[in-house]
Amino acid sequence: MIEKHRKTPIFPFTAIVGQEEMKLALQLNVIDPKIGGVMIMGDRGTGKSTTIRAIADLLPEIEVIKDDPFNSQPLKTDKKETEFIKIPMIDLPLGATEDRVCGTIDIEKALTMGIKAFEPGLLAKANRGILYVDEVNLLDDHLVDILLDSAASGWNTVEREGISIRHPAQFVLVGSGNPEEGELRPQLLDRFGMHAEIRTVKDPSLRVKIVEERTLFDINPEAWIEKYKDEQENLKKTIINAQTLLNTINLSYEDRIKIAQVCSELNVDGLRGDIVINRAAKAYTAFQGKTTVSTSDIEKVVVLCLRHRLRKDPLESIDSGYKVRKVFEEVFLS
Incomplete structure (x- = not known):
């Protein structure tokens, strides 16, 4: 029998060699999401996506109302059933439409049944988590504007045919790109809290270490994750403590x-x-x-x-x- 929802192994954050600037920016943004996200610009094949997925996997689970489309935090007065989930890590594909990003309203149901039927988009799924846009410099400026507005306000509003739905959209926005493929407009770039630059590692011994770590992880990911278990746990505690101290x-x-x-x-x-x-x-x-x-x-x-x-x-x-x-x-x- 095939195991349902089998978890894909994630490369441990504490096992990532180098790229200290990118790692620091990500850690500070998860400690205080109000910093405003991070833009990571650099060469292809420098571990941007791997590092971003690793920081999401490292974070503690959050309590949500069960089956809630917005990962809503339960109130003390709530009698609803709750569950704990991993911090959402949502990828926004380059070809995404506005409906896919923001969600859409079922006009037919609204008009015939009087029901505000809302199909949640990626912003709803990313609430209380991380929204990652690879090659954000190639994304339509209109969509980048929507993302930045939602990240800054913490809300997403969908309006169609006189019907309006508003839901929480609080997330850490992480964008990455290669400057050779085009720069982000300055007025949009300025909206990102931090900007990390990463370069291909030149030191031969460090390059060998990075390749060896990745190869060993691919051969036996479970053993590799176990090897870094204590370091991961210590960093997780440090981040939780920092959030408390803030x-x-x-x-x-x-x-x-x-x-x-x-x-x-x-x-x-x-x-x-x-x-x-x-x-x-x-x-x-x-x-x-x-x-x-x-x-x-x-x-x-x-x-x-x-x-x-x-x-x-x-x-x-x-x-x-x-x-x-x-x-x-x-x-x-x-």
Whole structure:
């Protein structure tokens, strides 16, 4: 008899070699989803999809109302049956239509039976989880706008023929792409909380290690998952502890002024950069089990939060990350 719903083995997050910037950005976003998601840009075959699936598999299960299409969190007053499920990890395919993403209303049932029959879309399935868009730079701008609006507001509204349905859509938006295949429009890129850049590993010994780890996992995934069980459990506990600590973290007024000064000197449009650095620095502090943000904590996240918000001069060859680091050092360390 074929086993029903057989679980596909997921490569352990703690077994992933290198790509520290991408791993940190993902961890901080699951600690504080209000950071606003992460855009991962880099070469093909660098483990983007593997890492994103691994972080989702690592996270603790969530309690939901049984058979609820939106993975709704039960209230204390609820008498409904509940169950625990893995954090949803939803892939959005490039060819997806707006109906597939947002959901659709059955107009016929609404008109003939007076019932608001709603067919949930990917945004409903991703509620309280992670929504992953590979090659987001090739996705229709209209759909990217919808995703970013839902991620920012936490709600999805579907309107058709005068009928409107609104449901929660709180998720961590993760986009990835290869810059050689086209850049995301600056006004859309700016809406992502963080921007991680990844490159193909050049060190031969590290390349060999990555290939060996993957080969051994493919030969015997169960044994490999067991090998990293303790490390996975420790990281899971660290993330849960950080989520608990988050609201107690102290970021001094002096440091908040300096963060604002960095953004101002870099001519960052709007205040989104300031807000994201504040949130990310607190999340990183909580991740370390501390309660007070230090200069080194801010330094760890500032490039991830700002590199994609700088106005680009096509004639300039200086890396945006270098510019952010230089201004940070002038403001914080001089």
